Amino acid sequence: MDLLEGLNPQQRQAVTAPPGPVLVLAGPGSGKTRVLTHRLAYLVRHLGASPAEIMAVTFTNKAAREMTSRVGSLLGGALSGVSLGTFHALCARILRREASLLPFNRDFVIFDESDQEALVRQALKALNLDPKQVQPGKVLGAISSAKNELLEPSALTGGSYFGEITRRAYERYQRLLLENNALDFDDLLLWTVRLLREQSEVRAAYQRRYAHLLVDEFQDTNTAQYELLRLLARPEPDLFVVGDPDQSIYRWRGADYRNVQRFEEDYPEARVILLEQNYRSTQIILDAAMAVIDRQSGRHRKSLFTDRGSGLLITYHEAYDEADEARYVVDTIAGLTLAGEAEPGDCTVMYRTNAQSRALEEAFFQAGLPYRLVGAQRFYGRREVKDLIAYLRLIQNPDDQVSLLRVLNTPPRGLGDKAVETLFFVAERASLPPGRLILDLAQGDRSEHAGAFAGRTAASLRSFGQALAAWVDAREKMLLPQLFDRVLADVGYQAYLDDGTEEGAERWENVLELRNAALEFTGVGLTSFLEQVALVSDQDTLTDSLNAPTLLTLHSAKGLEFPVVFILGLDDGVFPHQRSFPDAEAMAEERRLFYVGITRAKDRLHLVRAFRRSQFGTSGVTEPSRFLEDIPPDLIAGDFVGRRTRAEATYERQTRWEPRPTARTARYRAGMRVRHPAFGEGIVLESRLANDDEEVTIEFEDVGAKRLAASLARLTLLDG
């Protein structure tokens, strides 16, 4: 098979570029992944590169997986030996390998955000600061930003009170991490950079090994990641990076799209290739996207084009409130589906904040339609899952105090605050991590520390220590699922969870799901399982088996595409988000987020807003999003208000919507035959007045029972 077949000239130019620095600026839907995978295959097939000397870096596990499978099929057979993975996973691998040169050992655990926050709390407490006056989350954010910028505590300006606190907390926090033999996400990058900077032999070895570097989503790299690439790259590197500054939406996580510029400065000889042909969207959708992004000053203009034709106009709809907005979505999807214009799974609903999914979920539930929800409550964030992970982490790394604290009295075994306090005090005195002390106490009277504890506490600590010692021992001898079952049985975890409530049963289900995940790691062992758990997000577990609409935030939509896209909440303050108003850079990012959202759509784009919206308990009138004004009206069908002044638009909405027609008497009775434009004919089962409206339950001949709001459902009476 010819690798270059089916590539357009620009794509081909990128794929076949001679080794050296290459910057591919890839517009949305322009075949970015295609170029990346073909380039990798081209290196192996035509330039004689050995897979082992290639490193390909992505941001998500999903992207890494997709690349692996696509390159595999291009080269005919599984590809082995390529270092392909996320920045964090690749760094974790390097750090475990080189742990002997570093101040932690190869069994280090990776702390997630809640672990980090626990540690910051501890650090603040040690500094005698009240966590109510200094928010741990804020401090953690500042520490994380510093780490992303490769700044040491000493480099932080202690100019302000907060800055000074951050500096001290950062220092303390780093020390605590090492005491726990733990690294946070940022550390994975930071320590790798440090290692490569300071150990020239190690750096030389990695540079020798990796002749070819490929990077996906380059606009999302932060300073640490950019520096890492610089350190891995040879003086004359083959460094192939792909990105789109217009899709940079993670500035608040440290990403800096200016790295694209920096790349051009650092490698003036770099080839720059623009991919502008779009294979995803209709021209109308692309025109809208360009109109939105072109309002952004100081960027390279791209002109996106397609040979797909102009397509359908964009739909704009102003709903009354968020419930109405959600109903509009559900009704429209039902209509499209019934008309055979789209499958439910073709549709996606995107919003700015997770909180907005609630109204949608309710509307889908009311309509009796299934949906897929991305994000929200993370599986690995659930209490019971975290508990089990904490047990496993403690087995791998008894130095992990955060996990120890979590499981010490879960399920309750009589080790309350007092016992914890004594334990940590004695451990401190003996200069042992508390987990090691507990292991020592397992020896009973032979432990030199046995005398420090009395009565029930002593007994309980000893038996917990014995259990832990047995698990640590079993780690070498047992397969992971067996170890998992052993822990569950030893601590009586099922009995602890199963309190007879539905919630308890659900929690146990989650434990079994985690056990299922562990089953896949039967051969590889505890370390890689824990790493997987730490470095994998819920987005990766999104199954596409269910043919149902997808609900997700605009952020998690990046990289995806759907035939039908709804963007909700186009109200000033919601999107763009209120918090971004005072910051021009943040507003620019909101705009890019809108651009990302629009360009997810292949065929149909629905822009929706609500005139009235309740937030934080109170309901208020909203203004249309300022972004709507940027879309040329001739691209839009529907009651568009964009180009008129806000005041006029507001006036019109008020006369149109207020006072809202109030249903005082029921128009429908059980037994009446009605017709709905989307659901067809049906019989009214029940009708009642609720919330100034009439709620009608109808048994439709084709789609079964539905509950609808009479004011919005556009029902026609057929008889009676």
Next chain:
DNA sequence: ATAAAGTGACTTTTT
């Protein structure tokens, strides 16, 4: 050691 009651925060979250 659990349960009730109070308090505040509340954007996005690839790893």
Next chain:
DNA sequence: GTCACTTTAT
């Protein structure tokens, strides 16, 4: 309004 977390009472 709701969720998570803390304080306070039993």
